[in-house]
Amino acid sequence: MDLGDLLHSIFNFENYGELLVLVQNSIWAGAVLGLLGGLMGTFVMKRDLAFAVHGISELSFAGAAFALLIGANIVLGSLAGSVLAAVVLGVMGVRARDKNSIIGVIMPFGLGLGILFLSLYEGRAANKFGLLTGQIVSVGTVQLQVLAFAAVVVMVALVAIWRPLTFASVDPDVATARGVPVRALALGFMVLLGISVALSIQIVGALLVLALLITPAAAAMRVTSSPRLVVTLSIVFAMTATVGGILLALGGRLPISPYVTTLSFLIYVACRVIGGAKAKRGINGRILRSP
Amino acid sequence: MTPVVSLRGASLTFGKRTLWEGLDLDINPGEFFAVLGPNGSGKTTFLKVLLGLQELSTGTAMLDGRPVVRGSRRIGYVPQQKSFDPDTPLRARDLVALGVDGHRWGIRLGGAKVNRKVDELLDLVGATDYAKVPVGQLSGGEQQRLRVAQALATDPNVLLCDEPLLSLDLQHQQAVSALINKQCHEADSAVVFVTHEINPIMDYVDRVLYLAGGRFRVGTPAEVMTTEVLSDLYGSHVEVIQANGRLIVVGLPDATTHHHQDAHSVAGEVG
Numbered sequence: 001m002d003l004g005d006l007l008h009s010i011f012n013f014e015n016y017g018e019l020l021v022l023v024q025n026s027i028w029a030g031a032v033l034g035l036l037g038g039l040m041g042t043f044v045m046k047r048d049l050a051f052a053v054h055g056i057s058e059l060s061f062a063g064a065a066f067a068l069l070i071g072a073n074i075v076l077g078s079l080a081g082s083v084l085a086a087v088v089l090g091v092m093g094v095r096a097r098d099k100n101s102i103i104g105v106i107m108p109f110g111l112g113l114g115i116l117f118l119s120l121y122e123g124r125a126a127n128k129f130g131l132l133t134g135q136i137v138s139v140g141t142v143q144l145q146v147l148a149f150a151a152v153v154v155m156v157a158l159v160a161i162w163r164p165l166t167f168a169s170v171d172p173d174v175a176t177a178r179g180v181p182v183r184a185l186a187l188g189f190m191v192l193l194g195i196s197v198a199l200s201i202q203i204v205g206a207l208l209v210l211a212l213l214i215t216p217a218a219a220a221m222r223v224t225s226s227p228r229l230v231v232t233l234s235i236v237f238a239m240t241a242t243v244g245g246i247l248l249a250l251g252g253r254l255p256i257s258p259y260v261t262t263l264s265f266l267i268y269v270a271c272r273v274i275g276g277a278k279a280k281r282g283i284n285g286r287i288l289r290s291p
Numbered sequence: 292m293t294p295v296v297s298l299r300g301a302s303l304t305f306g307k308r309t310l311w312e313g314l315d316l317d318i319n320p321g322e323f324f325a326v327l328g329p330n331g332s333g334k335t336t337f338l339k340v341l342l343g344l345q346e347l348s349t350g351t352a353m354l355d356g357r358p359v360v361r362g363s364r365r366i367g368y369v370p371q372q373k374s375f376d377p378d379t380p381l382r383a384r385d386l387v388a389l390g391v392d393g394h395r396w397g398i399r400l401g402g403a404k405v406n407r408k409v410d411e412l413l414d415l416v417g418a419t420d421y422a423k424v425p426v427g428q429l430s431g432g433e434q435q436r437l438r439v440a441q442a443l444a445t446d447p448n449v450l451l452c453d454e455p456l457l458s459l460d461l462q463h464q465q466a467v468s469a470l471i472n473k474q475c476h477e478a479d480s481a482v483v484f485v486t487h488e489i490n491p492i493m494d495y496v497d498r499v500l501y502l503a504g505g506r507f508r509v510g511t512p513a514e515v516m517t518t519e520v521l522s523d524l525y526g527s528h529v530e531v532i533q534a535n536g537r538l539i540v541v542g543l544p545d546a547t548t549h550h551h552q553d554a555h556s557v558a559g560e561v562g
Contacts, residue, residue, distance in 0.1 A: 042380065045378075045380075046379070046380065159397065159398055160396060160397060161396065162397060162398045163392065163393055163394070163395055163396065163397060163398060163399060164393065164394055164395070164396065166389070166393065167389045167393035167394060170375075170379055170381050170386075170389075171386065171389060171393075173370045173373075174368055174370055174389070174390070174438075174441065175389075175393065175394070176344065177342050177344070177362075177366070177368035177370070177451075178362050178368070178390075178393070178394045179343070179360075179361040179362015179363070179394060180362070180393070180394050220380075221378050221380050222378075224380070225379070225380050225381065225382050225425035226380070226382060226385075226423075227380050227381060227382075227385055230380040284424050284425060284428050285382065285421070285422075285423030285424045285425075286420060286421050286423075286424045287419075287420040287421070288420075289420065
């Protein structure tokens, strides 16, 4: 394969209009997941759960692989795996150090189980690969409806606990003193996170979930500290990455995840540069009064 | 005058260890009340009782004539200074706003009212100039001013302060304690001030509760901070020396638990 072929397999915009119609569902799915990832990501960052997201996604992968093996619904399998992992982390990992070691224990176990189930599975190889790296090209209407419904449920729940969860995430001591149910909120958020991971895995795969749930929020936090702006930017970045990634991937015959992760990464790099420049010039919102 | 805080026959035991027992105490509006003692003597637990986070083993704890409850709006809580991650997506004013309505469900709708309240609070503690600075980029002293503003958000009748001056430099210690004192004497709030070190608040304190070795003593600083009383509480000879209007406690049995006081006594400067 020479360079021309290589580029052709990465970027190919022939018959783009026709393809676009065919993948409408996928684009909608990407938009929904971008919105969800952008929203959830801000709390994942505030609660320092990046590593947890990774651990949950490995167990989600194991669940999906098991479902594939026994011929059950893959989405349900992945949902069961990730919610279970999330709840275990929520209950056991109260202190940050505990949490990290528990994730470190769970993660390889989940990945190992997943590999075991996939090795036993004798169906199409593409199905296996898709669990790890994502595949969104074939999103059916029903699937999209289920996805959108689940995402809406998660988002409504998140909005309902938004303020106390923010309080509990950034300022747990004072939140506790003010009677905010810090522990219950932590557990509730983990359940929402489990569901979000399972949904996101369908588009970017178990290995790359971080690109949807971490990178956009992390990028937003580099350029602003305004809570409202962080959320807005995080959503915009995540949706740009997913929808943009799908649009770019359309012509080629590659999985969609490298496009999504690359866009996500480039946005992050740009935000770091901007944030660095701001810090260098000492802009942080302080009003300086001349003596 | 109805006391803001009222304890009757209060005791607290964990297993075999008794933090204190038979504590009867009334704290009145406008009173600056300090809680002193070595680490592990139950100072912070005392605050937790008032916050409704810790149940008494026996006795009752009342706030404004009613039993204590979790999350009371009548309480303002000022915690220890802790560092925020520089990336934390929270500006000074957002931290204060959490004190106003952070405990409510849902998202903040109609922010104008909250904004006005936050502006007012920031002005009160002199933090207007850095209202939009991320909390992670503020100095410890600036953060503690915000903590006071945050605690005052519900117009509480009692301010519970848990070592709010720890790790602040002298100048900020004075500024923050003056701010708390102002609220105490001008707005007639009661202040319960847990601390290792009485000197920074010496001028303001009306009474102290000194906890040590499972026992306690309540009274004015002049009554409690004496060689006799502290020696009795610690069960060994402790010398209290007065110098330039500040107190130096020498010879505490467990030097490590009193690191703060001891270190500064040796250095001869106010902590």
